[in-house]
Amino acid sequence: MEFLPYVYLTYMFISLYMLILFLMLYIRNKDNFFSYPHSKKEYSVSFIVPAYNEEKTIEDTLKHIFDIDYDNIKEVIVVNDCSKDNTTKIVKNLLKKYKKLKLLNNKKNLGKAGGLNRALKIAKGELIAVVDADSYPSSDSLKKMVGFFEEKDVGAVTCQILSRNKNKFFERLQAIEYQVIAFTRKLLDFVDAIWCTPGPLALYRKKALEDINGFDEYSMTEDIEATWHLASRGWHRRMCLDASVSSTVPQTIKPWFKQRRRWNVGGLQSIYKYRKSIGRQGMLGAFIIPFFIIGLFLGLIGLSIFFYLLIRNTISRYLLTVYSIETNTPILTIENFYITPSFLNYLGIILFLFGLIFTLIMLSILNEKILKKENILTIPFYMIVYLTVYPFIMITAIWHAFRGKRIWR
């Protein structure tokens, strides 16, 4: 047995393990998958909306926040991080309309985390809701999320993020991805392994944020870092799948690639920062960081093998073609079309089908009509092509992380 089959078997084992873990988690918890605890008390909530050049969406975002069905919203703080467009003007005009709206103008660009920390100092609520300026929380989101804070050691609660725009094929791919992420994040909730409370809508206990000294201003993904920091300090993170926020996803490949690269750089920074937590600090060291590292290595090794085989086959094919032309023999013969699959091929196909079925189940549970005409092409494309692009993004992320580029915008 050569080296490569061992690598393939390792891949298959890890993929199968994750699939079975998720499946078992779902089967055991399917009855309370969408449930959420009801709060006995109405916690006071401060919203913080960091904004940088958000003239297209900020008004809608604020409208959605003020439409939220919750009586104890203390304030909505917009932190304007030196926007060069009309964001300031739009928010200033809205100050008259919304009495609880506050505008903080940064004198110099502090970045998202810096802006959040500035607002955190003046926020009065017991809970802090962070909302991206291009995201729109559903009106019942807060009511469904606050109940989780009845447990004193819950530091943050996240919800389902939906794609606001899903008309184009590329947007639909991301919509599917967001649903898969939401589903698996809820599954990880049952083992206290939520690794991110994403920016579109995250609810934090103010005390917990103070405990971790707010958001890390050097991190490219302050939401991942804050979640890991909370986990390292013993705060639980929870997920309310029944609450949602919709967010605008990138419409073209370039901004999408930049966004994903930033996520990956942030992940790498967090791995580096919390590397000493491996094997310690509960689920952070036992699962979350190893899960990230394994994902990173699998992606890189997979990509290396892909290129190795591609180059090898290309050279081989090239030589064979040259020799065939030289000797006037056919370049392709019937032998080339004989397929004798190895058992690894069969295992790979079975595993892919399991993955596909599980994805379809996830989507149908989240009320996605999987037999819809546009989804019939989108879902297989998502699984076969879209996901395989990720290792390439990881490579560029490593390159940027080493060069220390800060590219969060």
Added chain:
Amino acid sequence: MFKSQKHIFWQAFIVTISIFVIGLFFGMVLENWRVSKVDNFYQNSEIDLLDIKLQGDIYSQNYFKCEDAVRENIKFADKIFEESRILDRYESSNQLTEKDLFFQHKKYDLLRVSLLLNSLEIKEKCNSSYNNVIYFYNYRNPSLKAQAKQNTFSKILVELKKIKGDDIILIPIAANNNITSVDLLLNRYNVSKENLPVILIDDKRKIYELENVNQILKYF
């Protein structure tokens, strides 16, 4: 009160191992089925070879029917040539039972050496006009260049067989499979393992470099 279900990690691990072992078991079954198929071919071919040799012995005691002996020999050579192609395909796809197929390959090489000797003997006894085309190739880890060259040689030989039909007996032999009788053959034909692959047309001509079929036809 939130209760984490951390025990599910090792439970999932046990289920995964169970499913994985079942998968590996089915993999072994599939590959063993292929090995036993090749083994079956081999056993039949071994019987055929023994049969041809005995036919020769019987004929030589009374009278020798050259036509029959040549025909049977060519038929047998064609048969094991086809079987070797199946063996090659299985070898490239079997992952767990590589060693088993490697031994099958060795057995086939021995069979081919035996066929060659038989073929040389018949050719001499009958003064036949057919040509023995022996193809010595690199079996173990050939370089990409050598592999491409071997693949091209294989295609040339297939073409050659199509043109020459029963006028040639095609005998491909792995030259670096640690078989003493093959090493003796290499010595006899003065072929170095460093210069593989090589095509031998009877004792007369050695072809080391790629040539087209028409050029090779001139050597017959």
